[in-house]
Amino acid sequence: MLDDAARCPCGTGMTYGECCARWHRGEAAPTAEALMRSRYSAFALGLPKYLLETWRPSTRPEGLDLDLSIQWRRLDVIRTEAGGPFDAEGIVEFEARYRQEDAQGETQRGMQRETSRFCRESGRWYYLGEV
Template sequence: MPTPAHPCPCGLPAAYADCCGRFHSGAGQAPTAELLMRSRFSAFAVGDTSYLMRSWHPATRPDRLDLDPEQRWVKLDILGTDRGGLFETEGSVEFRAHYREGRHTGSLHENSAFSREGGAWVYVGPLSPVAFD
């Protein structure tokens, strides 16, 4: 788990506590689909499964989530967004998430759907097949 002053794993130029850490702790909610995507990447990076489950749409959320302790999420590239703004209820974010597993490096490419439920953005699922490189 990064310290509060540590750079945020999501790639924005802010300390973890001021960026995604505030969403993970419940001190705030991601105001856009992109910021929710970034906070979910950071949750994978720091192993925060409770945040991942809370920020997943109830209709698509798995019963449980077991993260691979050997897999380290190291970098996020946002490739594009469609809607998902402050006053919208649906949106999508296309991203590439880079990981390291032992000596192997790879990436996951996904275009994800998000919706606003009860005022909070949640991850719905991929809009197209997920690609691992």
């Protein structure tokens, strides 16, 4: 786990303790974007349990094996639609940049762009999947 005083991986500029640590410790993220950022941080920190807990059960896989050779480096939120504290649904489009060492020891850089759907049930946001 990351030290609370370290910069949060999700890119808000806040410390981990001020930002995603709250959601990782069980507090409900207030918006779809906050949940998406906390899920990115969970990938960066290797927290598959959190990723599964925040995935809506109807679309969630049985398990999740994270590729720990991937180093998530930067998150950019491109746009959001709805997903506020009083909405029931939301969309967040983002780009996540990473580095990964290949079998020959060469560093590869990559980017994942996704438009994700979220829903809020009983006061909690859940990831549904890609649009």
